[in-house]
Amino acid sequence: MSRFANYKSIIVVLSTIGSLAIGTPIKLSEEAISTTPSKAAGMSNCPRIVSRSEWRARSPTEEYLPMVVSPSSYVVAHHGGIPHYCYDETTCANIVRSYQDLHMDVNTWADIGYHFVIGGDGNVYEGRGWDHVGAHCPGYNGQGIGICIIGDYTSRMPNNASLEAFQSLIDCGISLGKVKPDYKLIGHRQGRDTQCPGETFYAHIKTMPHWEPNPVPLWGVSGKGVFKPGTKTANLTGTQRWTGLIALGVPMATSTRVGDGTIAEKAALNAAKKLIKCGVDSGKINKTYVLLAHKQVAQTACPGNKLFNVIKK
Numbered sequence: 001m002s003r004f005a006n007y008k009s010i011i012v013v014l015s016t017i018g019s020l021a022i023g024t025p026i027k028l029s030e031e032a033i034s035t036t037p038s039k040a041a042g043m044s045n046c047p048r049i050v051s052r053s054e055w056r057a058r059s060p061t062e063e064y065l066p067m068v069v070s071p072s073s074y075v076v077a078h079h080g081g082i083p084h085y086c087y088d089e090t091t092c093a094n095i096v097r098s099y100q101d102l103h104m105d106v107n108t109w110a111d112i113g114y115h116f117v118i119g120g121d122g123n124v125y126e127g128r129g130w131d132h133v134g135a136h137c138p139g140y141n142g143q144g145i146g147i148c149i150i151g152d153y154t155s156r157m158p159n160n161a162s163l164e165a166f167q168s169l170i171d172c173g174i175s176l177g178k179v180k181p182d183y184k185l186i187g188h189r190q191g192r193d194t195q196c197p198g199e200t201f202y203a204h205i206k207t208m209p210h211w212e213p214n215p216v217p218l219w220g221v222s223g224k225g226v227f228k229p230g231t232k233t234a235n236l237t238g239t240q241r242w243t244g245l246i247a248l249g250v251p252m253a254t255s256t257r258v259g260d261g262t263i264a265e266k267a268a269l270n271a272a273k274k275l276i277k278c279g280v281d282s283g284k285i286n287k288t289y290v291l292l293a294h295k296q297v298a299q300t301a302c303p304g305n306k307l308f309n310v311i312k313k
């Protein structure tokens with residue numbers, strides 16, 4: 001029987017938006033993800049970056065996704081929102097660990113959500129680093145570096161050491177090619193309903209030269225649990241892996257291009273097939289699943305004629 005005909009079981013919809021979450025978590029060693037400090041060391045623009053092993057970070061529970069936009073076009077400012085402050089590395093590291101515990105144990109995210117955390121000691125503490133999707137601001141997790149200054153800045157400003165580290169970290173990102181020189185700076189509250197980064201700090205951010213009053217979110221990327229379904233199985237990395245996800249419809253509407261016959265696009269289709277197989281094998285998708293295109297269930301041209309022709313086969 002054709003996979004098209006039967007709607008009785010689980011339905012897989014190929015689309016250009018949406019998200020998927022299947023598969024089992026893969027633990028990565030700290031060495032595998034912690035590349036920032038060694039690269040940053042010695043760069044004149046870079047502040048001291050305390051590595052994950054130095055602040056004794058827990059390992060993430062899932063594999064990271066690469067940033068969607070790189071170099072990043074946004075920097076998102078956060079505050080901790082908790083009136084705990086620190087002026088030495090030991091105390092700051094304790095607080096960073098408490099943020100990580102909160103994000104992992106209470107929010108059940110795969111890791112601390114921020115890309116970097118800054119302490120009143122003027123140090124930068126490495127979170128997810130420059131290269132991985134964060135979990136800090138909806139619409140910006142894949143295109144913006146989330147930087148959190150420890151403390152609550154509702155009615156006071158971060159100290160000078162924190163503010164200097166904040167700017168020098170951004171300059172460092174630019175010098176490393178991780179942040180666009182014409183990056184846009186926003187406060188967390190511009191992306192969602194929150195007081196973060198605190199009224200006083202936000203008023204200051206609005207005076208900074210890169211502040212952007214009208215930011216544009218990029219949807220479809222969630223770093224809460226980091227997406228990693230069949231991608232390991234599909235054996236793709238970096239941009240190739242994103243292309244694989246795009247074919248299955250994560251954020252960018254490029255699927256009309258799929259099927260043009262280039263290597264990356266074949267890889268994307270193969271990744272899509274492997275992802276579905278992975279879902280079936282791991283019991284997340286019914287064996288008798290029905291494959292549909294977005295246009296079959298909604299008023300849309302998605303996923304484009306070329307991909308639709310492929311799907312119909």
Ligand SMILES: [Zn+2]
Binds near residue numbers: 077078079197
């Ligand atoms: Zn925030």
